[in-house]
Amino acid sequence: MRVKSPPQSPPDFAIPPAQLLVETEALIEASRALEDRLANSLTPATATFDNLLRPILHDDHRASRRLCIFRIFSSVAATPELRDASRKVEQLNAKASAVSLMRRDVAALVAAVYDKHRAGELSLDDESAYVLFKTHRAYQNAGAGINDEEQRAKYMAAVEERNSVLVAARKTFSESDEGVWFTRAQLAGVPASALDTMAADGDRLKVTFKKGHLFPVMKHAADARTRKALHVAKENRFPENVAVLERAVALRDEIARMLGFANHAALKMENKMAPSVESVTGRLNKLRTELQPQAQKEIETLRALKKAYIDEHGSSEDEDDVSTLNAWDWGFYARILEKERYSVDSTLVSEYFEVQHSLQGMLRIFEELFGIVFVPTEAPTWHSDVTVYAAWDSEEQGGGFLGYLYLDLYARDGKYSGAHCSLVQPGFTTEENTRHFPSSSLVCSMIRVAGKPTLLQHSELKTMFHELGHAIHKLVTRTAYSHSCARDFVEIPSILLENWIWVPRVLQRLGRHYSYLGDEQRAFWLERAGGEEPAETPSETLPEKLAEDLAQTKHVSGAHAMLHQVFLALFDLTIHSAASQEAARAIDTTALWNKSKAEILGLRTTNGIGQASFAHPFRAYDASSKVYATDLWVSSFKSNPMDPEVGLKYRRSVLEPGGGQPEGVSLKNFLGREPNDEAYYSEVSGL
Template identity: 50%
Template sequence: MAPSKVPPQSPPSFDLTPSSLLSEAASIIAKTRALEDRLAETLTPETATFSNLVAPLTADDTTAGSRTSILTLPASVSPDKALRDAAREAQRLLSKAATEGLARIDIASLVSAVHDRYQAGKEDLDGESAHLLERLFRQYRRNGLTLGVGEERERFLAMKEELQEVLTAAKKELTEADDGVWLTRPELDGVPETVLAQLQRDGEGDGERLRVTFRQGHYRPVMQNATLSETRSRMYLADCYRFPDNTERLETVVRLRDSIAKLLRYEHHAALRIEDKMSESVEEVIELLEDVKARLAPVAKAEIETMLELKRADLRERGGDIPDHDVDRLNFWDWAFYNRKLKRDKYAVDSARISEYFEVEHTLRGMLSLFEKLFGLVFRREEECHAWHEDVVLYTVWDSEENGGEFLSYLYIDLYARDGKYAGAHHVSLVPGIVESVECGPRRYQVSALICNFNKPTPEQPTLLQHPEVKTLFHELGHAIHYLVTKTKYAMGFSRDFVEIPSIVLENWIWVPDVLGELGRHYSLLSDQYREHWVKEQKSKTAGDISLEPEATLPRQLAEDLVRSRTVNGAHDMLHQVQLALFDLTIHTGRGFKSVSDIDLTRLWNTGMEETMGLSGLIDPETGDMRGWDQAGFGHIFRAYDAGYFAYALYDHTHPVLFYSQ
């Protein structure tokens, strides 16, 4: 690709203040409302057509969509609290306006008339336009088309507004959380020094304490490596007791969703949500989940027995008085620790050594190079990037010269954790892409953002990814690839239970030794400062001179050992996803209960997790009391995966453990 090429579309502007953000949101709302008013005044059910009704509504939605995601993005990424709060308010206002728009009987009746005409064969539409019309009709139906004007509609609008307010508050609690646990160095015995060096410190000498946050770059290494069970227990249970206000909010969310669904004449919220998915019915999904759960149960039981033997041997080696229940019970906080030991001892998987080959930025460049080869793309990092934070980098994405060299999209990448940033990893479509069309005008190019939360490197100490973090990066990049290569007339988005499939498929590259070899390069060879850091680390371990150089790329044997461990405890991993999906569908159907209001969400979560996973710790063995309310941190339920989390569990058909369990 010639370096002189200039993208045909400028990157979006992120130059926002709280007042400008809210002003722009209000302008978008007013413009849409004016269009709806004009269409309602000038069209009748007899004169409304796809071209004079649906097309302008869709064009307006596409134009608005090129800014609304940008206006709401600061809520989860901005370092400025005032801007985060303004973005949440904009999100609330935009959602309220969208609900009111979709609840307009005058516009809904016009859309219904066009839909009826198409169903009767009196409106000739191509497949994509027909799909758009069907989706739009269903949107209006799910937003009160059948309610008419009166008390029911007013109740519907009031409940929708309350629901949005509760969801906004819940997401704010998840995003703004910056809590952690203070632990001493003896309590953190076994945790790699590279992790400890990143932690906030308090005190000196024997009284020094280190603060372990719940960011994955801190939490996961402690759970995997801390030799003291008490330390892992303390971290795990502290995590379960986070977000106390979200426990009540989730109860409110479940109740409101159920009431809204029933008001719209749906059996339950899950039945309402299944309409915009590929899956045929809620019952079909539950049946599939229960089938997977049953097939995996004996495999999971064998996995637990293997882990228990490992735990017993470890406890015997440590000596001292060991309570009987500790010998015969595997706790949730035991799992990551003994899983690492099992892979190390039986499969020679040295997680720490492997991570030395996956410095985050080099790994990212390697993944982009792989996608270039797979899909005929070119990623070019831009020198200038005007985004929401100085850590963000910008890539322009093009077809390769062999494929025409066409510009495809902008891709923003925000890798590192910081205060005020949502702790999860996710992809965001900032500007929807469409091809040129009569209905929506000239082509618009996709703009995406990849948001991660890896520990930020220092000049001397790199960010090294554990293998599961490499998987996460592949997964989220998979979403970006899916969006940027898509070419459609309309920016409709994808069914929620399809959107995960491309990413799940692309994750499989982390199990190909040749790919791991290409991605992995020892971090000490990436810079002189990293080299000094590595030498210092080796001297502290060997107390002598360093005579051996690290292999430049990930050793083949390490890669093959890692791949051999792929199915180790695979049933456990899949059952965790299955249980999350079943919890999601249970609270959104009320199955097994007279109503959703009768569900004790904490008890349902804790008992379901213990029974499905075969692990202990969420229910006090002496009193039967519930420990924590971990469902309050189940962010997907608050972020558009309600009654849809099953996508993760059901569509990972590539996992070998499913075939071994048949």
């Protein structure tokens, strides 16, 4: 593809903390002034989509261009001052949004336009009709219908307190630098590539809770006491968040009831494809019932492996633990199962997935599948670690500009320790009828050490592919207005994409042994090999047999993995589905967490406060289902995953409409039928 200049300059991130607050307040005031003008100049009889909704939507676009940037600073900014200012922006904007959606005058005008459209008095295109429906629903579900002034004040106080406690909780996730110190002897068995990334204090090494430390220790540490200590520490992080979560649950319940809903879960269901709380609960319980027999077989398999291992190597555990499969045993014995049954050495596998090489392979796969081209470009960023790509349609797809992709891969102080995708700027049609192109980001926390390669476990490869899928979804969505997607849809496209990293030929494209990636990497490999060129050197590309063996492990522990998601989803749903406000205030999240986990997963564990570090309830996340993603995979991609014709059809039918039409319609348009759960059960049971 010939090099072209993007039609839109990338955004600037050189913004002082004080400016974030000044600009945010100015944007809020501009929106308030617009609403005042509309309320004073229009009546229900004169209000139309063009003179009411369109100005509101364009104002939202203008604000979002800046506010999205301001918000991402809370998880990626280099200074605590900028991160704190970003969180203040979030609180200011959340309060302003709540006040705006409570305006009875504007809500009455929106309702009038909505009624006119339903009566056939207004002719709107499909996307405009859908955004009108969602805007009307947003006003009705956010306090505009509360008429009593005392009740309105109580509602606003609850909303403001809820926002405040959630922002405080999220800060602990982003800025925590916790870990557990172990001696090198206690970490026997853990790969050197992981040990090299740990802070040292004499003979002791600090194991953090980042995946680059947590996974290798839980999968490789031979001493069960080490794994148990790390597991217990992980399950008891952030004790202050227990009270925060329970207060947030009570406030959410109080807010939902003031809006006329049975509970918070019923309120959130308004923004989902699923029709009701009962339907979601039913689907989750069906999964639980269907998967439990298979999960029990998985437990028995690993229990037998544990017995054989202890018979051969002896036990580092208390005698009572020898015949019991503990939560901290799972990763260790699942790895042994993969090695013994499928000949998969996870340490060797990771040597083929150096982060930068694998990332380039991922981008090439998305290019081929969806007709995209990624071009490295110079652009301002929020940190020197960040790289930027300009995304374009391929020449065959018209060669048009799509937007900017930001990649922030490495851990650093103050940065959120998980992996996620953030919208940097939204895409939409401007008032001048031109395109404002989106920007999105992939943010990870890979642990990097100077002079040494950053190697990915296969599970980290999956996470990166998943989150990159979110970022690319935001780039290819093409709607006139900036929409959010239904919460039970938003994860489906990325869960679908996880399937590609189980395809042998895709794994081979992503994998290249790190010793072939440059002189520095070669020297490091030689040092690891003893300083001299060994007689047998590794294959440059991921060996075909290793790729095929790795693919065979796709559904190993599959029932257990899905039941873990069911456990999290049911916990989230249960705490937000109280029968009364009193019940919501009385929820003991610790007791529920431990009881549900034991019942659903069937493993021996120690009681803890794992809910305090379960970020999803603090981030307004609601569990989504892997079921529909499996339906898409099996019915359309499994037989030929790299078929560009199917990939382009999926892009046009599902990704491009985004939240601009009901997401169930998008899935049906692609499948040619309603999605169902048959493919999921056939996949999992076909082990």
